[in-house]
Amino acid sequence: MPSIKSNHRANINFRRNNYDIHSLTMPKGEKEPIKSHATSQNESLNAFINRAIKETIERDNAKK
Numbered sequence: 786m787p788s789i790k791s792n793h794r795a796n797i798n799f800r801r802n803n804y805d806i807h808s809l810t811m812p813k814g815e816k817e818p819i820k821s822h823a824t825s826q827n828e829s830l831n832a833f834i835n836r837a838i839k840e841t842i843e844r845d846n847a848k849k
Contacts, residue, residue, distance in 0.1 A: 809834065 787795075800806065811819075816830075823833030 820830045823830045
């Protein structure tokens with residue numbers, strides 16, 4: 786059975802190789818309402834933020 790350290794290291798390597806990571810900051814108090822909305826849509830906070838970004842880009846591009 787792999788050790789916890791090797792699993793953790795494998796997870797870090799997987800994320801590094803498969804995802805671009807960006808830290809998001811927002812004013813205090815805004816995270817919980819956004820997270821609550823995401824949960825009400827059966828999404829994680831990360832999935833909701835990614836969907837919101839994609840939909841906004843599509844809408845902005847449609848205006849052009």
